[in-house]
Structures are given as structure tokens and as C-alpha cells.
Amino acid sequence: MNIIKFASVLLVSLAFHTAYGQSADPVLMRINGEQVTLSDFQYAYNKTGNSNSTKDQTVDQFLESFINFKLKIEEAKYLQLNQEASFKEEYSRYLDQTEKLYTTDTVSDHIIARKIYDRLGENIQISQLFIAFPKGDILPKDTLEAYNKIVSIRESTANGGSNKFEDLVLEFSNDSVSRNSSIPGYLGWKTALMLRKDIEEAMYATAINSISQPIRTNEGYYLIKVFNKRKDPGQINLAHIFLPYPYADSDINQKDSVRSLAQEIYTKLTMGASFAQAVSIYSADEQTSPRGGVLGWFGVGNPLPTVFESTLYSLNIGEVSPPMEMDYGFHIFKILDKVYQLPWEDMKGEILKAITQSDRNELIKNLQRERLSQNYPYTLNSLVYNQLESIANTYHVTDSVYFEKVAYLDNQVLLSIEKQNYKVLDFIDFLVENPQTNFNLSTDILSHKVNDFILEKQQEVQKLTLAEKHPEFRHLIQEYYEGILLFNVMNQQVWEKAQNDTQMLQQLFDKDPLKYKWESPKYKGYVIHAKDKTTIIKAKELIKEYGNSPDLAQILSKNLNTNTAPSVHIEKGLWGKGENGFIDRSVFKTKNDREIIGYPEFIIEGKLISAPETLDDARGQVIADYQSIIETEWIKNLRNKYKVEINRDVLQSMVNQ
Structure with a gap:
């Protein structure tokens, strides 16, 4: 739902709850017919009760200022300031931020993330067989052939079947990667976040030496065979010395020569020889030799050759492996570092990020829907949904023809949440x-979109009932609403009028200039900052000639800032003690080391005055006085314009508390 549209709906809801509040929250007053409950008044009184301006006020005294506040809000509504787009946008931002405090579900994210974290502590050794769906958008009938085929394959090897899984991969699998493995279908050791969500779920649910049930994904059906499971061995950082055979078809003597050299190097290393030095002398790996033979980190995500795993994982940090032979020569490895699974708090952020960027986000949405259902249970009309699904069996959900075929259901209720009903047409709009x-199969798209529709509507209902279920939320957003209105109406009716009425400001100043006398003198004039002493001399000459000109700053800038880099920086103002470091140093003789970088020299030009000479010298004080005059007259008019009714018995009950 559009946030501005939602804000309008929520305001109607707020008005309803204010007007028809429970008897436990009696009406304290009516202002222009608008009811103010006792809790609204108490919230305002308690919220401002500790401020300097109100801490000594009695309830009766606060009541008067509260009434004035409410009258201003009524005037803002009368002027339709709450209908302006700028108001709605600003209020909507506050509303959105506040709602998130009450509706953001971090629990579901963390439950899924924790489940994945626990899985990362286990590796599973698997093979796979894949039967693909036709390319592009597909209907359920397009999956039937693949399903029957995968079921038949599983039955031929599972539960005592005579066929070997590897042979079936070679014969049937549409996955070229697993077909071309040294062991057909073999994927090696895997852990969480390495495969699709559905395959991962099946992998962890399948027992050792077993084959999973058919797994339907967006691309086709999979079978997963689980060979073994182990605790994650962690990651190791390796360096190596590589000693190749001289030729691809080296004879036994040539190989024995390399073997002897490898053993000799290993013996020296075990006796304390430098591994890095041995790398530079002996290793034939041109890529790693310049960096001390460092290969980097290896683990389940970047696996070692199987023949190396058990030996290397058994070594401690700093230890060197015996020479390890491959078809092409020998390796000697050194364990530079080992890391086991990091603590939950260290990995939580990375896992949460991985979830949101993968299909596992569906798991979070499913859990969010389940959790919301505890407070906002929903009813899905199965008869209507079955009809939508039946049509999706024949017409693809993304095809415009589908919308035509389901049009006869448009006004049927598909979903109900509390007292809210949503029709098929609402779902079609969604x-x-x-x-x-992310799905190709028509019925998959329908199922996931309906679930997303349910979640969105649960969240909307949750937001619409926040004010009812959380009184502090209602007070807070009402405070935002009225606070923005108050600023806008005060700006329009008081602040801008006082700011712009120069004639009246001058009259007020001329009427009693001594009223605006300061407690201590101020310096009126300029601070001229220069890049060097030569510029200061030129500035003094110009001041001597044009010092009385009101355009002195412009004259200095025009004559001195002739290069790309300005030679002077000029401040113009009225400063009391402590308000400008340079004035403090020169006029008030206060120690101050302030300096503008690039302008080490400065002079001042002006005079010390004990009282304002012109309106501009006291403009802020005069404006404040004029604002007070305007506001007093304005409130008087509002009191005459809008009716105020107070229930004194309710007020007395608060005083008695």
C-alpha cells in the first residue's frame, strides 16, 4: 500500500479510536467538537512535565497551554495544511520509521540464520543426478515426464535395487558437470549455503548411504545420494614446495631421483631449515614461489584433492607434511594457519546477507507468515484457490490469457484476515x-505469489491495528502529526509574518531601543583574514579609503581576490565575548589560538558598542517580541473562533491522583 495512502487510512483509524475510546479513558475536553481523552492529556502533561518550561506548572496551568496548542492544530486543519503534499510526505516518513520499531521482524531472520550456522558445522559428501524440465515458462504437464523418469530411476537403485547410482548418472543425468566428474555425479563435500535451498534441505535430511526423494527445483528434478557426514574440519592456509618429474613419461629412475630430493628437503625442514628459503631454491611453482609458496586457504568451499585431506588436516600450525606424491611429482606442504567455525556473533551478519541474496529468503518469509499468524490468523478460501490453481495448470500465470480465464472469480473472497476480506481482484492487482x-512453473508462481500476498496483507493489518494494540504508538504518531502541523501553522501565521514585516519591526525598535540593550558590549564590524602580510598592508590601505562604506566587504574582495586562490576571507558580524576567537583575541584580550588554515594573518575593522545602533543590531530580539505580540492576538482570535468544552470532573480526577 502506498505509504501516503496508508497514512491517511491510519489517521481515520486514529480518529475512530479517539472518538470511541473505552470508558476507562474518559473524554476530558472537546475543542471544536474534537474529543481529547484523559490519556491524551496525561501523555502530553507527563511528556513535558520534566522540561524547564513546564516543570513548575500545575495541571490547570498546563491545561491552558495545552488548549492553546490544540486550537492551533484546529486552525491548521481549517487552513487544510494537513492536505498539503509536503505535509503528507514528511508525516509519512515519520510514520514509516515509527512503524518499523513495532513491525520489523528480526526474529525470523535470526532463526533461519542460526539454523544455517549450525549446519555450517557439518559437511556432507554427496553425488547428484539431474533430470531437466523443458526450457522457459512451463505448466505442470510439462513436468510429468521428468517426474516419472526420476521416480523410476530412484526405484531402480534405492531399497536394494541392482543399478549403481554412478551408472544411472552416466545414462540419464542432464547435468554435464556431474556427468564428467571422475566419479559420475560426485560433488564432494558440501555444507550450508553451497547449493540451492531445496537441495540443501534434502541433503541434510537424507541418511548416510541413502538416496533422497525426488527434489523439484525451478530447473528440474534432482536425486541426492549421501555417502558420509562429518564435522566441518575448518579451513587451513597452506604453502608448498613443488617438485615435478622432469617429463610426463618419466621412468622409475627419474621419479626416484625426485623422490630422494623431496625426502632430503623434508629432512632439512624437520631439522629447522627455513621453509621460505627452501621454496626459493627448490620449488618449480612459478606463481607461488615469489610469495613463499603460499597457496591460500582451503576448506569445504575450496577443497583439497582427496588424497591430501586426511594428512593435511591432521597437522598443526607450523608443521610440514612428508613428501606427497601425485602423478606429476611431489608436494611438501606447510600449515600456515588453521581456522575453525567462527562464533555465531562473528558470522551472523555475513549469513544474514547471504540469506537475503539467495532463495533462502523464502524461508524467512514463510516463518514471518507463521509468526504473524499467531496474532493475525488468516483464512484462505480453498475452493477459490483450487480454481485459480486449476486454471494455472492449463494457462501460465504470467500470460494475459490467465487473467482473462480467472476474471469470473474477480469478486470472490480469496483471503480473510481478522475483519478484512480480500478478493481475487485484489490478488490479481498484486x-x-x-x-x-524466480520460478518458471505456473503453479509454483501462483503458490509463492499467494503466500507473498498473504504476508503483505498480514503486515498491512498489523500496521492498521498498531494504534489499537499499542497506545504508546498512537500517542507517538499523533505527536508527530500535530508537531508537523504546529510548525507549519506557526510558520505561516506567526514566524514568517514577524520576519517579513520590516516596517513594524522598525517601529518596535524605534519605540524603545533601550529595551534591547545588551548585558555586555559587542563588537560590530569585520574580521579580515589574509594569506600573507603584504595582503594585510593592501587591506589596510583600502580600509583607510573606504572604511565608512557599507560595501567594504565587496570592495576588499574585488580588489584583493584577483587570483584563482582568494587572498582574503572576510567575516562580517556582531560578536560578544566568546562568540568569535579573533575578536576575543583583539578586542576582549582573551587568549585564543584559532586560525583559518591558509590565512595566517588577520586584522579587524569596526567598533565596540554597548547597545544596538540599528534594527539589524537587534533584529533577533525585535523579531521575538513581535512574534509574541502576533501569537497573543492570534490565540485570542482562536479562542473566539473555536468552542472549548472541559469536563471538570475528569480533570479533577487527574488532579486527585
């Missing part, structure tokens, strides 16, 4: 507004 999907 589909049109949210066309993006």
Missing part, C-alpha cells in the same frame, strides 16, 4: 504490481 518471480 500480481500485476509484483510481476518479478
Whole structure:
């Protein structure tokens, strides 16, 4: 729902709850017919009760200022300031921020993330077999052939079947990667976040030496065979010395020569020889030799060759492996570092990020829907949904023909949450507004979009009932609403009028200039900062000639700032003690080391005055006085314009407390 539209709906809801509050929250007053409950008044009184301006006020005294505040809000509504787009946008931002404090579900994210964290502590050794769906958008009938095929394959090898899984991969699998493995279908050791969500779920649910049930994904059906499970061995940082055989078809003597050299190097290393020096002398790996033979980190995500795993993982940091033979020569490894699974708090952020960037985000949405259902249970009309699904069996959900075929259901209720009913047409609008999907199968798209629709409507109902279920939320957003209105109406009716009425400001100043006398003198004039002493001399000459000109700053700048880099920086103002470091140093003789970088020299030009000479010298004080005059007259008019009714018995009950 559009946030501005939602804000309007919420305000109607707030008005309803204010007007028809429970008897436990009696009406304290009516202002222009608008009811103010006792809790509203108490909230305002308690909120401002500790401020300097109100801490000594009695309830009766605060009541008068509260009435004045409410009268201003009524006037703002009368002037329709609450209908202006700028007001709605600003209020909507506050509303959105406040709602998030009450509606953001971080628990679901953390539950899923913690489950993945726990899984990361285990590795599973697997193979896979894949039967693909046709390319592009597909209907359920397009998946039937693949399903029957995968079921038949599983039955031929599971539960005592005679066929080997590897042979079936070679014969049937559409996955070229696993077909071309040294062991057909073999994927090696895997852990959480390395495969699709559905495959990962099946991988962890399948027992050792077993084959999973068919797993339907967006691309086709998978079978997963689980060979073994182990605790994650962590990651190791390796360096190596590589000693190759001289030729691809080296004879036994040539190989024995390399073997002897490898053993000799290993012996020296075990006796304390420098590994880095040995790398530079012996290693034939041109890429790693310049960096001490460092290969980097290896673990389940970047696996070692199987023949190396058990030996290297058994070594401690700093230890060197015996020479390890491959078809092409020997390796000697050194364990530079080992890292096991980091604590939950250290990995939480990274896991949460990975979830939001993968199909596991569906798991979070499912859990959010379940959690919201505890307070906002929903009813999905299964008869209507079955009809939508039946049509999705024949017409793809992303095809405009589908919308035509379901049009007869438009006014049927599909979803109910509390007292809110949502029709099929509402769901179709949701589909049109949210066309993006990660699925190809028509019924999959329908199922996931309906779930997303349910979650969105649960969240909308949650927001619409926040004011009812959380009184502090209602007070807070009402405070935002009225606070923005108060600023806007005060700006229009008081502040801008006082600011812009120069004639009246001058009259007020001329009427009693001594009223605006300061407690201590101020310096009126300029601070001229220069890049060097030569510029200061030129500035003094110009001041001598034009010192009385009101355009002195412009004259100095025009004559001295002739280069790309300005030679002077000029401050013009009226400063009391402690308000400008340079004035403090020169006029008030206060120690101050302030300096503008690039302008080490400065002079001042002006005079010390004990009282304002012109309106501009006291403009702020005069404006404040004029604002007070305007506001007093304005409130008097508002008191005559709007009716105020107070229930004194209710007020007395608060005083008695």
C-alpha cells in the first residue's frame, strides 16, 4: 500500500479510536467538537512535565497551554495544511520509521540464520543426478515426464535395487558437470549455503548411504545420494614446495631421483631449515614461489584433492607434511594457519546477507507468515484457490490469457484476515504490481505469489491495528502529526509574518531601543583574514579609503581576490565575548589560538558598542517580541473562533491522583 495512502487510512483509524475510546479513558475536553481523552492529556502533561518550561506548572496551568496548542492544530486543519503534499510526505516518513520499531521482524531472520550456522558445522559428501524440465515458462504437464523418469530411476537403485547410482548418472543425468566428474555425479563435500535451498534441505535430511526423494527445483528434478557426514574440519592456509618429474613419461629412475630430493628437503625442514628459503631454491611453482609458496586457504568451499585431506588436516600450525606424491611429482606442504567455525556473533551478519541474496529468503518469509499468524490468523478460501490453481495448470500465470480465464472469480473472497476480506481482484492487482518471480512453473508462481500476498496483507493489518494494540504508538504518531502541523501553522501565521514585516519591526525598535540593550558590549564590524602580510598592508590601505562604506566587504574582495586562490576571507558580524576567537583575541584580550588554515594573518575593522545602533543590531530580539505580540492576538482570535468544552470532573480526577 502506498505509504501516503496508508497514512491517511491510519489517521481515520486514529480518529475512530479517539472518538470511541473505552470508558476507562474518559473524554476530558472537546475543542471544536474534537474529543481529547484523559490519556491524551496525561501523555502530553507527563511528556513535558520534566522540561524547564513546564516543570513548575500545575495541571490547570498546563491545561491552558495545552488548549492553546490544540486550537492551533484546529486552525491548521481549517487552513487544510494537513492536505498539503509536503505535509503528507514528511508525516509519512515519520510514520514509516515509527512503524518499523513495532513491525520489523528480526526474529525470523535470526532463526533461519542460526539454523544455517549450525549446519555450517557439518559437511556432507554427496553425488547428484539431474533430470531437466523443458526450457522457459512451463505448466505442470510439462513436468510429468521428468517426474516419472526420476521416480523410476530412484526405484531402480534405492531399497536394494541392482543399478549403481554412478551408472544411472552416466545414462540419464542432464547435468554435464556431474556427468564428467571422475566419479559420475560426485560433488564432494558440501555444507550450508553451497547449493540451492531445496537441495540443501534434502541433503541434510537424507541418511548416510541413502538416496533422497525426488527434489523439484525451478530447473528440474534432482536425486541426492549421501555417502558420509562429518564435522566441518575448518579451513587451513597452506604453502608448498613443488617438485615435478622432469617429463610426463618419466621412468622409475627419474621419479626416484625426485623422490630422494623431496625426502632430503623434508629432512632439512624437520631439522629447522627455513621453509621460505627452501621454496626459493627448490620449488618449480612459478606463481607461488615469489610469495613463499603460499597457496591460500582451503576448506569445504575450496577443497583439497582427496588424497591430501586426511594428512593435511591432521597437522598443526607450523608443521610440514612428508613428501606427497601425485602423478606429476611431489608436494611438501606447510600449515600456515588453521581456522575453525567462527562464533555465531562473528558470522551472523555475513549469513544474514547471504540469506537475503539467495532463495533462502523464502524461508524467512514463510516463518514471518507463521509468526504473524499467531496474532493475525488468516483464512484462505480453498475452493477459490483450487480454481485459480486449476486454471494455472492449463494457462501460465504470467500470460494475459490467465487473467482473462480467472476474471469470473474477480469478486470472490480469496483471503480473510481478522475483519478484512480480500478478493481475487485484489490478488490479481498484486500480481500485476509484483510481476518479478524466480520460478518458471505456473503453479509454483501462483503458490509463492499467494503466500507473498498473504504476508503483505498480514503486515498491512498489523500496521492498521498498531494504534489499537499499542497506545504508546498512537500517542507517538499523533505527536508527530500535530508537531508537523504546529510548525507549519506557526510558520505561516506567526514566524514568517514577524520576519517579513520590516516596517513594524522598525517601529518596535524605534519605540524603545533601550529595551534591547545588551548585558555586555559587542563588537560590530569585520574580521579580515589574509594569506600573507603584504595582503594585510593592501587591506589596510583600502580600509583607510573606504572604511565608512557599507560595501567594504565587496570592495576588499574585488580588489584583493584577483587570483584563482582568494587572498582574503572576510567575516562580517556582531560578536560578544566568546562568540568569535579573533575578536576575543583583539578586542576582549582573551587568549585564543584559532586560525583559518591558509590565512595566517588577520586584522579587524569596526567598533565596540554597548547597545544596538540599528534594527539589524537587534533584529533577533525585535523579531521575538513581535512574534509574541502576533501569537497573543492570534490565540485570542482562536479562542473566539473555536468552542472549548472541559469536563471538570475528569480533570479533577487527574488532579486527585
